[in-house]
Amino acid sequence: MADFLQILITAIAVGSLYALIALGYTMVYGILKFINFAHSDIFVLGAWTSLTASVCVITWLKLDTQQPPLWLAPVVLLCAMVVCGGVAFLVERLAYKPLRKSARLNVLITAIGVSLLLQNVGQLPGFTAAEKDGRSLATVPFGPSPSRMPSLLPDTSLISVPFPSGDPTIPAASVQVNLVDVFIFVSAMVLMFGLQHLVYRTKLGAAMRAVSFNTETASLMGVPVDRVMSFTFVTGAVLAAAAGFLYALKYPGLNQPAHEIWVLLGLKAFVAAVVGGIGNVRGAVLGGFLIALIEFMGMYLFSKYLDPLMGTNMGTNLRDVYVFSVLIVVLLVKPSGLLGTPVREKV
Amino acid sequence: MPEAANILELRDISVKYGAIRAINNVSFSVKRGEILTLIGCNGAGKTTTLRAISSMVRVSGDVTFNGSSTAGERPETLVRRGLCHCPEGRGIFANMSVEENLSLGAFTRNDRDAIESDRQRVFTLFPRIKERLKQNAGTLSGGEQQMLAIGRALLSRPQLLLLDEPSLGLAPQLVQTIFRIIREINQQGVSILLVEQNAHMALQVAHTAVVLETGGVAMQGPASDLARSDAVRKAYLGH
Numbered sequence: 001m002a003d004f005l006q007i008l009i010t011a012i013a014v015g016s017l018y019a020l021i022a023l024g025y026t027m028v029y030g031i032l033k034f035i036n037f038a039h040s041d042i043f044v045l046g047a048w049t050s051l052t053a054s055v056c057v058i059t060w061l062k063l064d065t066q067q068p069p070l071w072l073a074p075v076v077l078l079c080a081m082v083v084c085g086g087v088a089f090l091v092e093r094l095a096y097k098p099l100r101k102s103a104r105l106n107v108l109i110t111a112i113g114v115s116l117l118l119q120n121v122g123q124l125p126g127f128t129a130a131e132k133d134g135r136s137l138a139t140v141p142f143g144p145s146p147s148r149m150p151s152l153l154p155d156t157s158l159i160s161v162p163f164p165s166g167d168p169t170i171p172a173a174s175v176q177v178n179l180v181d182v183f184i185f186v187s188a189m190v191l192m193f194g195l196q197h198l199v200y201r202t203k204l205g206a207a208m209r210a211v212s213f214n215t216e217t218a219s220l221m222g223v224p225v226d227r228v229m230s231f232t233f234v235t236g237a238v239l240a241a242a243a244g245f246l247y248a249l250k251y252p253g254l255n256q257p258a259h260e261i262w263v264l265l266g267l268k269a270f271v272a273a274v275v276g277g278i279g280n281v282r283g284a285v286l287g288g289f290l291i292a293l294i295e296f297m298g299m300y301l302f303s304k305y306l307d308p309l310m311g312t313n314m315g316t317n318l319r320d321v322y323v324f325s326v327l328i329v330v331l332l333v334k335p336s337g338l339l340g341t342p343v344r345e346k347v
Numbered sequence: 348m349p350e351a352a353n354i355l356e357l358r359d360i361s362v363k364y365g366a367i368r369a370i371n372n373v374s375f376s377v378k379r380g381e382i383l384t385l386i387g388c389n390g391a392g393k394t395t396t397l398r399a400i401s402s403m404v405r406v407s408g409d410v411t412f413n414g415s416s417t418a419g420e421r422p423e424t425l426v427r428r429g430l431c432h433c434p435e436g437r438g439i440f441a442n443m444s445v446e447e448n449l450s451l452g453a454f455t456r457n458d459r460d461a462i463e464s465d466r467q468r469v470f471t472l473f474p475r476i477k478e479r480l481k482q483n484a485g486t487l488s489g490g491e492q493q494m495l496a497i498g499r500a501l502l503s504r505p506q507l508l509l510l511d512e513p514s515l516g517l518a519p520q521l522v523q524t525i526f527r528i529i530r531e532i533n534q535q536g537v538s539i540l541l542v543e544q545n546a547h548m549a550l551q552v553a554h555t556a557v558v559l560e561t562g563g564v565a566m567q568g569p570a571s572d573l574a575r576s577d578a579v580r581k582a583y584l585g586h
């Protein structure tokens with residue numbers, strides 16, 4: 001029971017991250033009608049900007065490395081959002097905007113190109129941004145070797161619930177709710193509700209939905225279509241930046257930008273968007289949590305029940321299989337995704 | 348700046364879709380305060396003419412709206428200048444509520460009180476719309492969608508309203524209503540360029556008529572004259 005709850009907590013935290021990234025995929029698809037393959041690279045950029053920014057601020061202001069002050073986290077988050085938003089703005093302006101009127105396939109291929117570009121630029125041995133005793137602590141760009149994110153939050157558990165095992169020979173287990181998990185969940189929720197408000201309660205949001213439904217008619221209402229598109233793109237990137245920041249808090253060992261862990265993470269967030277119904281904001285959130293839940297529950301249940309039965313040890317290795325099986329099932333049963341309802345126009 | 352007598356002037360405008368010439372050297376003007384109807388068979392180029400006016404397609408020739416050229420403008424900037432285009436097929440945002448559709452009509456405006464009074468005016472014209480405010484616009488009947496499209500267009504406070512086949516697919520009684528409302532809107536000071544298949548009704552409400560045939564102007568003149576002309580009666584009125 002205790003280990004089950006513990007896994008559930010992790011799944012919710014990771015699900016928040018998937019949901020945040022999935023929102024970017026879904027918004028860009030909903031409005032610009034293409035899959036932005038470079039989106040997961042913006043997420044990676046968010047994580048690595050968080051690393052660089054925290055190391056730099058800590059070094060420059062000579063802050064305590066073990067227990068940096070609490071204001072550092074929001075400052076670093078802001079840095080990541082600004083950098084990712086800026087890069088996304090440039091990418092959209094230089095790579096996608098000139099292709100507004102060309103075939104979707106061209107844009108898709110361009111997106112793959114942008115993704116490769118970002119991954120490879122990220123691995124260039126950059127210049128030193130912060131150093132101590134002649135040793136480089138952080139470079140821009142990230143560079144080819146893995147790095148470690150300083151811990152910005154105190155490593156405490158907020159709640160610890162003991163679970164007596166019932167059997168005196170087995171020690172009591174306990175469920176820990178860690179600060180970082182709560183922080184991730186709450187931040188993600190705040191951002192998601194903010195987005196929900198933006199999209200469904202503001203004039204700009206109405207313009208976004210109008211553009212998503214029919215670009216041409218939206219322009220006849222006086223909606224500045226190009227600007228709405230750029231804005232949507234940048235908003236998606238800002239959410240991905242937040243996800244990158246939160247990811248780095250939870251998993252501080254950061255790999256090089258082109259590492260397969262990153263690629264898979266982005267891919268799973270994309271699966272979340274598709275499973276929830278691509279183009280649908282609520283669907284992306286639902287998909288994010290669902291995918292994480294299935295991934296972690298799959299690992300847990302397989303390792304606990306199937307592995308001992310079969311004498312194997314592969315429950316954890318199959319984590320990606322669970323995710324992509326869900327994708328296949330959803331695509332077979334409801335191709336438009338869980339919340340995706342194809343709207344038909346009356347003629 | 349003195350107001351131009353013509354709210355809209357087209358001089359030798361042509362539009363090509365790839366190699367297809369959809370309209371060719373079309374010239375006519377809409378006088379301020381009048382209803383001009385543009386009639387013609389399917390594929391004559393009526394919709395294309397409207398799209399050319401609101402800069403939705405690449406045009407050669409001059410389009411002058413309210414005294415200045417529309418060259419280099421985009422549909423969204425023309426809305427701010429007082430040109431409103433109610434597109435063929437109504438262009439309802441079926442994923443949004445009726446209320447949101449109406450607010451999008453007023454997208455370019457910030458004068459809350461005036462928008463509210465314009466909304467009330469739309470509700471007087473179309474009481475049905477008011478009953479359906481919270482409903483998803485995609486679930487409205489075809490006629491209700493048409494009313495919503497016209498009401499929404501009015502919320503941009505247009506000086507010139509382009510209507511592309513507002514009576515399409517409506518029951519005869521509703522057609523009467525729509526035409527009555529078009530006249531009312533016109534009497535409130537909005538110039539109207541009306542594209543219609545229903546030449547009979549269109550020629551009744553319009554002051555001026557232009558007949559398009561295979562991408563060019565075949566005839567133009569006062570609507571009552573055209574309604575009496577043999578050529579028009581044979582081709583478009585069916586008697």
Ligand SMILES: Nc1ncnc2c1ncn2[C@@H]1O[C@H](COP(=O)(O)OP(=O)(O)OP(=O)(O)O)[C@@H](O)[C@H]1O
Nearest residue numbers: 364367368369387388389390391392393394395396
């Ligand atoms: N996007 C397009 N690409 C190619 N040809 C087009 C396009 N739009 C219109 N055309 C062609 O241009 C011509 C004029 O079309 P248009 O839509 O203006 O006709 P219309 O007078 O509005 O007809 P209807 O009464 O059927 O609406 C037609 O021959 C049509 O096939």
Ligand SMILES: [Mg+2]
Nearest residue numbers: 393394395435
């Ligand atoms: Mg037409």
